[in-house]
Amino acid sequence: MSRHDATAAIGAALYGLATRAVRRLPRDMSLTSAATLATLDRTGPRRITDLAAVEGVTQPAMTALVRVMEESGLVERWGDASDRRVTLVCLTEAGAAYVRTRRQAGVDAFEQLIDKLTGDEVEALVAALPALKHLAELESQDREGPTQ
Template sequence: MESGSWSAEAEVVAGGAADDSGTGAVDDTGTDAAGDAGSGAGGGGTDADVVRLATAVERFTRVLRRLTAPDGMSLTTVATLVRLDDLGPHRLSELAAAEGVTQPGMTQLVSRLEREGLAQRRGDPADGRVVVVEITAAGRESILRRRRERAGKLSGLLADLPAEDRAAITRSLEVLDRLAGRLSGPPAGSAG
């Protein structure tokens, strides 16, 4: 992403504020009106570009959360179900580490998911002494329902963007998926 390459519409969607005053004031991303700041960040753009990306992702995450009607599921609950759906069965300790919660906390969460029919525990076929957690059909449907709801609402937001902005978002999806995949692969110590 090149500094200063966002359109005014994308800047508004991301919640940023352009500085048209010519004063060189610095915005909340650490860049001035000309987009100048910092030095390179490991070849991934300037430091300011990386901060802008992080800020935009944070803002867009908040937008996505608002696009989903409250359903009683915490972010950790949803993240756990998505991990089980995307990567298959996990040990409780792996889930706890991956989601950044304590093992007792994950045990409580999985017990609740079991009561609600969204996940289940079973023996690991590779090691009968080990118990793993897997998503159920109802859990998978819950995730799909949330995604469909968000997609419907997001579609309305995207429709308001110019075609070139929608095309830029579409082009970025493969790269963002690849980047997210690097961070959400199988947890350390698992065979997968």
């Protein structure tokens, strides 16, 4: 198999797995809201404009989304000590707890699937862990850019 064919097959398999994983998660909020909370959990406080760019939505849409999440107690807005004109969106403890619960639900779902694999298949996944972690780092860097 050529490198191009291998990367295409791996990409298709990972994309299909990720798509099915997203469908298994609770649908108690939009994917954009959940992704925004996860971004804040990984990167810390961010400007609304930064969040909009990371999540691929307009600034007005992110402003409305942050307002709803703020009313739900999942995020709060803080002034930036280094620049009083800037407002940062920050996770609350309830928001962080939501991210942890949602992440654990995803881990649990994958654990149940992995338990159905053969020993050799599990060993193959273990061998692939460094590459998978590196892929996640690369995707995060591409998508989120530098933190504020």
